[in-house]
Amino acid sequence: MQAAIVTRYGPPDVVEIRDVPHPVAKPGQVVVRQHATSLNSGDARIRGANMPPGFGLILRLVFGLRGPRQPILGICVAGEISDIGPGVAGVSLGDRVLATTGFAMRGHAEYVAVKANRLVPLPETLSMEEAAALPFGALTALYYLRDRAKLQPGESVLVIGASGAVGAAAVQLAHHLGAQVTAVCSAANADLVRSLGADQVIDYHAQDYRSMGQRHDIIVDCVGAATAENSHPALVPGGRLCLVIASLGYQLTAAWHSRRTGVRVIAGVGAESPKDLAMLTELASAGPLRPHIGATFPFARIASAHALADTGHKRGNTVLLFDRA
């Protein structure tokens, strides 16, 4: 089978499509024949060893010193079950499924062995492309809004970077949870974020959300622009600042910044659970969460998808399609 291999950190052209052995379903696992997967900012960060300040050494300790020791990146798996390992019950060959593989990665391959307890059944109402675009961004947005910021209906949420994978999901989930949503993005993406549920749009090239006299209960920063110090004029007293992206130093001193400014700084790596993915899949199937697919590439052109992610200006999620004609 074919897989995208990254043996050393570097620009998008370090990614090579190679033939590798077909995975076997071990006890407790199934093999998924993929129809689609996604290429997201996390994959591009690992490939390029491009981490927020302070995380460079941690990346190399966790993923590998000179290159990823797991050379097949990618965490989203969307396809049909093609093999079932010993001890797995309740699934059948051909079942349409979605899963994330977390730190084990291996999603950028035609076939992926996945623990059966990570599988989420995929309803017919969702295409394989939509499924592949669902987990990355939505799981993180859910983690920040529901679990960390504990968003309440009627609160006001400002999302910076509202047109990206995390931001587009944050706009939709905040709207779904009953918030008034202000989206910060460029003018070209204003219609998109309005269609996702934003009540107000701020073009970051023309206006500064901090000098508009508005105060929000929660700010979700997906671009690394906000700090407690520069954002407190746009937050109510005790407001929550979710730093989806921040330097290691700022994260380690979050409690100090909170005390100093009266803003509750929330940072960290989003959690990822099959239970939450199942809930998000139901939301997507029912309508309130629409995975936004900004670009689609054939799997063979994965290097181009990496290059798009490297720009930091992609819209929503990028999907890679396998040839299943």
Ligand SMILES: NC(=O)c1ccc[n+]([C@@H]2O[C@H](COP(=O)([O-])OP(=O)(O)OC[C@H]3O[C@@H](n4cnc5c(N)ncnc54)[C@H](OP(=O)(O)O)[C@@H]3O)[C@@H](O)[C@H]2O)c1
């Ligand atoms: N903490 C976690 O667990 C976690 C999880 C996932 C991702 N992340 C991080 O979160 C960040 C966002 O990820 P993503 O996948 O959503 O990125 P993405 O898909 O590349 O989206 C970034 C978006 O931000 C917009 N943008 C860029 N600069 C902006 C600015 N100054 N103000 C407003 N919008 C701006 C871009 O649109 P324009 O073209 O309009 O600029 C683009 O649509 C990445 O750094 C990623 O590494 C963290």
